[in-house]
Amino acid sequence: MILDAWANPTHKACYYTGLMPTASPRLNAMKHWDWTPKRWKGVQGPGTILFPLALGCPSVRTSQGNEWIDPILHGPEDAEKLIAPDIYQGRSGQVLNGLKALLAEDPHTTVVLHDIQSPLQVAELMWDQSFYISLVDAPEAMHCLLKKITAFIIAFVQEFKRLAGDRLNASAWPGIWSDPTGVMVADDTMSLLSPAMHLEFSVPYLNQLAAACGPLIYHSCTWRKQYYDNIRAIGPVKSYNWNPGNSDDPAVLIPAFSGKALIAPHLCHNMHKDNDPLSWGKNFADEAEFFEYHLDCMQDNTCMYWYFSNIVENGPVIEKIYDILDRRGYTPASQGLA
Numbered sequence: 001m002i003l004d005a006w007a008n009p010t011h012k013a014c015y016y017t018g019l020m021p022t023a024s025p026r027l028n029a030m031k032h033w034d035w036t037p038k039r040w041k042g043v044q045g046p047g048t049i050l051f052p053l054a055l056g057c058p059s060v061r062t063s064q065g066n067e068w069i070d071p072i073l074h075g076p077e078d079a080e081k082l083i084a085p086d087i088y089q090g091r092s093g094q095v096l097n098g099l100k101a102l103l104a105e106d107p108h109t110t111v112v113l114h115d116i117q118s119p120l121q122v123a124e125l126m127w128d129q130s131f132y133i134s135l136v137d138a139p140e141a142m143h144c145l146l147k148k149i150t151a152f153i154i155a156f157v158q159e160f161k162r163l164a165g166d167r168l169n170a171s172a173w174p175g176i177w178s179d180p181t182g183v184m185v186a187d188d189t190m191s192l193l194s195p196a197m198h199l200e201f202s203v204p205y206l207n208q209l210a211a212a213c214g215p216l217i218y219h220s221c222t223w224r225k226q227y228y229d230n231i232r233a234i235g236p237v238k239s240y241n242w243n244p245g246n247s248d249d250p251a252v253l254i255p256a257f258s259g260k261a262l263i264a265p266h267l268c269h270n271m272h273k274d275n276d277p278l279s280w281g282k283n284f285a286d287e288a289e290f291f292e293y294h295l296d297c298m299q300d301n302t303c304m305y306w307y308f309s310n311i312v313e314n315g316p317v318i319e320k321i322y323d324i325l326d327r328r329g330y331t332p333a334s335q336g337l338a
Contacts (some may be wrong), residue, residue, distance in 0.1 A: 013330070014332075015176075218239065218241065225252060237260065
């Protein structure tokens with residue numbers, strides 16, 4: 001059933017997956033309240049800064065002790081001179097070798113694809129504070145850089161997928177079940193650019209990634225109507241994910257993308273209190289009412305798959321959410337593979 005939902009997302013249905021255990025003893029005691037049909041592990045790595053590190057950015061520590069990077073690009077000449085290493089060198093090589101070790105250690109492990117940032121997001125992290133000015137002043141150098149970054153990401157993803165084979169869960173985010181098909185990519189620079197600049201500097205390179213490794217499990221935190229045409233120009237796409245607390249009213253967003261791919265939002269603490277939901281004039285009492293409003297916005301061709309993140313730590317609310325889903329006859333992901 002879930003495979004059909006991924007492949008043919010035009011029938012009205014709702015699946016759900018989330019963190020375990022919940023803060024609800026009632027839900028934890030239910031055999032079917034097993035959120036994930038397959039458990040999986042992630043390969044240890046530096047998350048969103050993997051590709052900047054792999055492409056030469058030095059590692060630094062933040063004041064909180066977390067790993068981060070210093071930029072190495074300070075102008076168009078640096079972008080043009082950048083030479084991408086072999087994917088088995090440096091930090092990308094550590095991740096790939098870590099994947100090999102994880103697969104050898106447990107022959108039954110399903111592994112999740114590493115967090116893949118869009119080429120433009122990687123470029124932003126690698127460039128100093130002149131990045132956005134350079135998009136205007138040095139577009140040729142920026143495109144030169146983006147081509148190199150895209151080729152490196154494609155080579156890495158193809159090798160990761162080759163090593164993992166049918167033991168891969170392609171959805172690094174949201175944390176839902178997926179077969180090995182496709183690649184997750186985060187396009188979080190979208191809302192920081194004009195639609196025209198996003199169309200020029202992000203969409204073509206996302207499409208190259210989609211053509212080589214896709215379809216895309218596409219994420220961008222903030223979705224605004226003026227970017228919808230750009231998002232529609234990205235493809236092929238397997239699923240759409242956004243931050244429901246920081247985007248358009250689902251009464252507008254969900255109909256605009258239903259039937260084109262699986263709709264896969266996520267739910268976290270206090271999303272109903274964010275500025276965007278407050279502007280919808282609905283006055284949600286809690287996250288459960290916020291969630292149910294999204295269900296009310298579904299169309300006849302909306303196939304939806306929710307990831308319940310840290311909201312499971314609120315026992316009364318996650319029970320209320322379960323009762324809403326149960327009343328409507330929607331399916332836990334653990335039963336959807338039957």
